[in-house]
Amino acid sequence: MSEFASPYMLIVILASAVATYLTRIGGHLIIGRMKTIPPRLDAALNAVPAAVLTTLVAPAFYAGGLDVKVAMAAGLIAGLRFSAIPMLIIGWCVVMAMRHFSG
Incomplete structure (x- = not known):
């Protein structure tokens, strides 16, 4: 089994x-x-998305190779200008291109 x-x-x-x-x-x-939600609880709840994002991104950044690091940097730059979907597409395209051309 x-x-x-x-x-x-x-x-x-x-x-x-x-x-x-x-x-x-x-x-x-x-x-x-x-x-009513106390101000400290409201601040803690507002910090949750950043904490979750950090727990997802940090291990991938440190464990990934150069292709992952460059794709994350490209995604970060794209995220400053575009919404989430274009940012993900740009990051995915960068990592796939780097993997294709680097062998």
Whole structure:
């Protein structure tokens, strides 16, 4: 039997799904009961997207090769001018071109 189809793996997947659901619905229930959101909580919630982006980008930047670093730099520059979809397309095109021409 494949390790991905083992009963242990299915239990891990289901437990992860339940934990994810509970954290999401728990946050909604707690904040939904508040009449106003305190300024510190509002500031913390506003910082979440930057923190998530950092946790996704930093490992790829440090573990990736030159092609990934150049593509991320191109995506950053494109992101200053364009919206998300053109930025992703430009970054993807740069990394694919570098991989194609560098062998």
